[in-house]
Amino acid sequence: xxxxxxxxxxxxxxxxxxxxxxxxxxxxxxxxxxxxxxxxxxxxxxxxxxxxxxxxxxxxxxxxxxxxxxxxxxxxxxxxxxxxxxxxxxxxxxxxxxxxxxxxxxxxxxxxxxxxxxxxxxxxxxxxxxxxxxxxxxxxxxxxxxxxxxxxxxxxxxxxxxxxxxxxxxxxxxxxxxxxxxxxxxxxxxxxxxxxxxxxxxxxxxxxxxxxxxxxxxxxxxxxxxxxxxxxxxxxxxxxxxxxxxxxxxxxxxxxxxxxxxxxxxxxxxxxxxxxxxxxxxxxxxxxxxxxxxxxxxxxxxxxxxxxxxxxxxxxxxxxxxxxxxxxxxxxxxxxxxxxxxxxxxxxxxxxxxxxxxxxxxxxxxxxxxxxxxxxxxxxxxxxxxxxxxxx
Amino acid sequence: xxxxxxxxxxxxxxxxxxxxxxxxxxxxxxxxxxxxxxxxxxxxxxxxxxxxxxxxxxxxxxxxxxxxxxxxxxxxxxxxxxxxxxxxxxxxxxxxxxxxxxxxxxxxxxxxxxxxxxxxxxxxxxxxxxxxxxxxxxxxxxxxxxxxxxxxxxxxxxxxxxxxxxxxxxxxxxxxxxxxxxxxxxxxxxxxxxxxxxxxxxxxxxxxxxxxxxxxxxxxxxxxxxxxxxxxxxxxxxxxxxxxxxxxxxxxxxxxxxxxxxxxxxxxxxxxxxxxxxxxxxxxxxxxxxxxxxxxxxxxxxxxxxxxxxxxxxxxxxxxxxxxxxxxxxxxxxxxxxxxxxxxxxxxxxxxxxxxxxxxxxxxxxxxxxxxxxxxxxxxxxxxxxxxxxxxxxxxxxx
Numbered sequence: 001x002x003x004x005x006x007x008x009x010x011x012x013x014x015x016x017x018x019x020x021x022x023x024x025x026x027x028x029x030x031x032x033x034x035x036x037x038x039x040x041x042x043x044x045x046x047x048x049x050x051x052x053x054x055x056x057x058x059x060x061x062x063x064x065x066x067x068x069x070x071x072x073x074x075x076x077x078x079x080x081x082x083x084x085x086x087x088x089x090x091x092x093x094x095x096x097x098x099x100x101x102x103x104x105x106x107x108x109x110x111x112x113x114x115x116x117x118x119x120x121x122x123x124x125x126x127x128x129x130x131x132x133x134x135x136x137x138x139x140x141x142x143x144x145x146x147x148x149x150x151x152x153x154x155x156x157x158x159x160x161x162x163x164x165x166x167x168x169x170x171x172x173x174x175x176x177x178x179x180x181x182x183x184x185x186x187x188x189x190x191x192x193x194x195x196x197x198x199x200x201x202x203x204x205x206x207x208x209x210x211x212x213x214x215x216x217x218x219x220x221x222x223x224x225x226x227x228x229x230x231x232x233x234x235x236x237x238x239x240x241x242x243x244x245x246x247x248x249x250x251x252x253x254x255x256x257x258x259x260x261x262x263x264x265x266x267x268x269x270x271x272x273x274x275x276x277x278x279x280x281x282x283x284x285x286x287x288x289x290x291x292x293x294x295x296x297x298x299x300x301x302x303x304x305x306x307x308x309x310x311x312x313x314x315x316x317x318x319x320x321x322x323x324x325x326x327x328x329x330x331x332x333x334x335x336x337x338x339x340x341x342x343x344x345x346x347x348x349x350x351x352x353x354x355x356x357x358x359x360x361x362x363x364x365x366x367x368x369x370x371x372x373x374x375x376x377x378x379x380x381x382x383x384x385x386x387x388x389x390x391x392x
Numbered sequence: 393x394x395x396x397x398x399x400x401x402x403x404x405x406x407x408x409x410x411x412x413x414x415x416x417x418x419x420x421x422x423x424x425x426x427x428x429x430x431x432x433x434x435x436x437x438x439x440x441x442x443x444x445x446x447x448x449x450x451x452x453x454x455x456x457x458x459x460x461x462x463x464x465x466x467x468x469x470x471x472x473x474x475x476x477x478x479x480x481x482x483x484x485x486x487x488x489x490x491x492x493x494x495x496x497x498x499x500x501x502x503x504x505x506x507x508x509x510x511x512x513x514x515x516x517x518x519x520x521x522x523x524x525x526x527x528x529x530x531x532x533x534x535x536x537x538x539x540x541x542x543x544x545x546x547x548x549x550x551x552x553x554x555x556x557x558x559x560x561x562x563x564x565x566x567x568x569x570x571x572x573x574x575x576x577x578x579x580x581x582x583x584x585x586x587x588x589x590x591x592x593x594x595x596x597x598x599x600x601x602x603x604x605x606x607x608x609x610x611x612x613x614x615x616x617x618x619x620x621x622x623x624x625x626x627x628x629x630x631x632x633x634x635x636x637x638x639x640x641x642x643x644x645x646x647x648x649x650x651x652x653x654x655x656x657x658x659x660x661x662x663x664x665x666x667x668x669x670x671x672x673x674x675x676x677x678x679x680x681x682x683x684x685x686x687x688x689x690x691x692x693x694x695x696x697x698x699x700x701x702x703x704x705x706x707x708x709x710x711x712x713x714x715x716x717x718x719x720x721x722x723x724x725x726x727x728x729x730x731x732x733x734x735x736x737x738x739x740x741x742x743x744x745x746x747x748x749x750x751x752x753x754x755x756x757x758x759x760x761x762x763x764x765x766x767x768x769x770x771x772x773x774x775x776x777x778x779x780x781x782x783x784x785x786x787x788x789x790x791x
Contacts, residue, residue: 244401323603376678389644 004329004373008212008366009153009189009307015214018256022216026249033246034237047248050255057258059197060223066238067251071188072104074207075147077222077230077242078184079108082117082144084229092352093144094118096128096168096181098159099349100152105186106345109147117144121349123373127293128157128350129302132167139171143181146337150190150206154346154362155292156307158194161185165202180233182226188212192261193306208258210250214367215257217240219250224259238270260366268367272305273298275365279308282378286385288313292352306366308349311359314390320361323384329377331361395449396470397456398550399440402463402560414548417462417563425455425625425779437504437546441470443610453556454782458623460589461566462558466542468550473508481551482519482541484524488552489539496533497523503545515543522673559589564624567591568672570703573662574598574617574629576609579706580677581616581723582714586705587675588624594675595628596620597665597772599658601635612729614777615786619723621777622785628669630772631659637764644759648744651685655694657761663698664769679706679714685743693747693756725788 005013011321025046031039033047052062068074082093097109099121109119120138124130130148139146148159169180184205189197199208204226211217224241225236234243261268280298283289290308296302312320319331324331348359363377401418419433422442429451431444444452449467456465471477471484486497501515510518519541520532530539544550570585573595584594598613614629621627637657645653662674678686695702706714718724744752778784 318606322606326603370437384603388639 004376006363006365006369006373006377007330007332008369009364011211011217012214012333012366013368014216014253015213015257015260017156018214018253018260019216021256022249022253025252029248033248034078041250043246046057047246047251050248050252053259054221054255057255057262058191058206058223059199062224064223066222066224066241067254068220068222068238068242069218069247070209070211071102071186071207071209072134073242074209074220074222075102075104075186076108077232078147078182078205078207078228079105079112080231081182082112082227083115083231085144092116092118094120094138094140094142095145095147096120096122096135096138096143097146098148098155099123100128100130100136100154100346101147101149102153102186102188105147105149117203118332122148124157124350126351127296127302128152128155128346130159130164132160132163135164136167136171139175139181140176141172141177143168143172143177145184146181147184147186150185150187150196151194151304151307152346153189153307154360155296155309155350156189157188158302158304159185161201161203169202172220182228188220189304189307190227191211191258192265192268192303193272195265199225205301210254210257213257214275215254216250219247219254221254224308264367267280269300269305271367272302272365272369275369275371276300276305276308278371278374279363279378282374283310286312286378286382288389289381289385290356292347292356294349294356307362307364309360309362311356311357311361312385315359315385316389317361319357320359320381320384324361324377324380327380327384329380331363331377333361340368393446394434395446395452396468397442397444397452398466398468398544398552399442399456399462400464400558401438401440401461402536411728412561414461414566417566418459421461421563421625422455422459425459425781426451431649435747437544439544448780454622456558458563459555459625460559460561460591460623463560463660464555464558465551466555468552471549471551473505473545473549475510475515478543478549478551479519479673483523485551486523486530486539486541487552489541490530494530496531496537496732497539498532498534498537498540499523499541499543501543501545501600503784504542505545507546513768519543523716530661545740548646557569557624561589564588564591565593568594569593569595569670570634570673571662571666571669571671572596572620572675573658573677573789574613574620575677576612576616576727576729577677578718578727579679579682579714579722581620581727582717582721583675583677583705584620584621585717585721585723587703588620589706592673592675592703594624595630595665595669595671597632599634599661600631601638603634604635604638607722612726614775615726616723618777618780618784618786619721619726622780623721625779628774629777630665630774632665632768632772634658634661634768637761637768639760640761640764647740648742649755650740651743652690652693652747653756653759653761655685655690656697656756657765659694659702660697660762660765661769663700664766665772666698666700668769673701673703675703677706678704679709679711682749684745685744688790689746689749690744692749693752696749696753699727722785723778726786729788 029043032044033044055062055065109263113119120134159271165183172180182204187206188209191208206223246282269326277298344357429448434441499516499520501512503512542552570592572594574580596617617627617629
């Protein structure tokens with residue numbers, strides 16, 4: 001069967017040479033990085049090498065990097081740290097998050113609500129982009145954390161983090177906050193896809209995942225400029241922020257994959273914009289089909305060119321995903337992590353109509369996607385939509 | 393050691409004329425479910441006695457709990473018909489109950505051997521006294537006892553404590569055969585269960601609409617059929633592809649008729665399959681008023697596409713009762729798995745509530761569905777699902 005993989009945002013095919021080399025490293029450097037003997041020290045040295053390499057990829061200092069198990073854990077470490085603080089006012093803390101956050105942030109925030117931390121949702125515009133003033137309006141002296149993702153995993157919307165951070169800090173100061181809220185971003189869909197240097201965006205922390213950019217699963221990182229008090233503790237690894245024996249081979253492969261992805265960013269991005277244009281223009285030739293949000297322009301400016309949300313109104317997204325899948329085209333219905341969930345929370349928050357939302361699928365590309373795959377997708381989708389879509 | 397099961401049969405006893413046939417059917421059914429297990433099954437008076445090696449208790453109990461025609465059963469002890477032996481056994485069984493935490497008990501005695509010197513009342517009284525003497529921590533409570541001791545004096549004496557309920561009803565097949573229209577919902581498996589327990593031997597028919605419905609949805613319906621197979625002792629499951637019909641309905645039918653016409657096509661298909669298979673009736677999970685389209689008028693319209701009796705055992709059943717039964721038979725957790733978006737897609741917002749018989753039939757018939765239905769029936773896929781036994785029951789996957 002022809003296979004056409006357009007689900008890179010769910011998980012990217014790994015860089016084969018890096019993954020294989022990391023297995024060799026795991027076989028060789030098996031000692032615990034915390035052990036004092038020479039084998040342990042050698043493993044620790046490899047880990048620090050990986051840390052420095054990864055830090056370089058995001059324009060940060062090595063000591064600002066904490067290795068975690070992935071994006072979700074990075075998010076959880078930041079959000080749960082809110083439980084370790086009490087606001088000076090003695091009132092409950094609140095956290096401000098965008099309504100389009102990935103479930104790793106959103107569901108964690110909803111759990112915090114049950115533990116006494118008030119979540120405040122900043123709605124995006126119909127374009128899926130969060131407005132700085134919308135965030136600022138929710139921030140007060142008791143806001144512990146402001147968290148807005150860098151690139152939305154369903155629509156590709158690039159959030160104006162710099163402006164959001166500035167507005168949030170100003171709002172906190174105006175409310176008499178003694179210190180600004182911690183400004184965090186889940187940057188899982190940004191790293192290696194758009195230019196992303198957290199230090200230049202006014203962030204205090206950012207979370208990353210390896211398998212979205214060609215690294216292995218089960219490894220990620222947290223960039224931390226400002227100290228936090230983690231809720232979970234243990235053996236004190238990673239400066240006490242993330243306990244647990246290090247995944248050395250994972251960290252090593254992640255650092256190399258991130259380094260390579262960032263080094264090839266300009267080229268990959270230019271290619272992705274070409275594919276995005278091809279996709280959006282091809283879609284315009286399928287009667288009824290639309291990009292979400294309607295009117296998105298394929299120029300890579302406000303949306304990651306690697307992620308395009310599409311609707312074939314009148315034909316369920318799940319049906320399209322299934323039928324395409326059986327023809328060898330892998331796409332998904334938004335977030336793979338929320339598969340099976342009936343509700344399309346992110347699209348609903350943008351005010352996308354229920355009909356478009358029900359019909360939405362996500363096409364996401366990566367470094368190896370080519371024009372023939374986009375064409376193959378367009379042909380198959382047009383065929384299926386004509387056959388199974390609404391009667392005309 | 394062998395375990396002895398005392399089996400109570402109910403309604404069969406009322407069937408004077410063909411009792412022998414019913415009894416033979418039930419015995420055959422129980423034995424078939426225990427195929428491969430060295431067991432003996434004897435029928436004496438109103439009781440059957442099943443013995444199996446103790447390592448197969450689970451299989452025997454599973455079979456007895458799910459075989460229609462079995463009213464109840466208990467793992468019993470058999471002994472000689474003298475009070476000293478019975479007394480000893482009674483104390484032994486009640487000691488187990490007491491150590492499991494029972495504080496009160498009651499004795500139920502039954503004497504069908506009228507030559508036995510003591511009457512039921514005397515047997516109960518004497519055994520109650522003996523148990524109290526041996527186990528002073530227990531007390532008698534005839535209204536709400538925590539443990540029940542049963543004694544039956546027949547050709548031998550039988551003593552047991554834990555009586556279990558059976559499916560009741562009539563042996564599978566004693567009521568003829570039928571075709572169940574099985575979907576992935578809550579109702580149709582329950583409707584099937586009800587008719588199986590009334591003695592119908594059912595085959596099932598599922599309408600698959602790929603790609604609108606997924607492989608997971610089909611798997612779920614198959615699992616539901618396996619649940620029914622655990623009561624019926626196996627099941628034949630047919631799958632008809634209805635995608636072309638869905639598309640035609642979408643193209644040709646007025647939107648508010650989509651559900652109604654789809655159901656009419658399903659009944660038409662069920663009728664054809666039932667005839668092809670030589671079955672005697674069609675079974676549907678419809679319940680009056682459950683959804684707006686399940687009205688008497690609509691049932692008249694859809695039902696007119698089969699000349700079989702369409703049995704709708706849930707027509708007058710409250711949803712809560714249906715759900716309770718679904719939980720009891722183990723179909724509920726499977727039924728609520730979320731694999732389906734075809735209904736959402738095709739269900740009209742405002743379905744027609746009361747089809748006007750003549751005009752609706754004329755409108756439906758003019759669209760010419762019969763050919764497509766026949767093509768779908770010609771292409772049905774049929775699988776045989778075995779009686780699953782206690783190890784083969786499907787479980788709802790963890791989500």
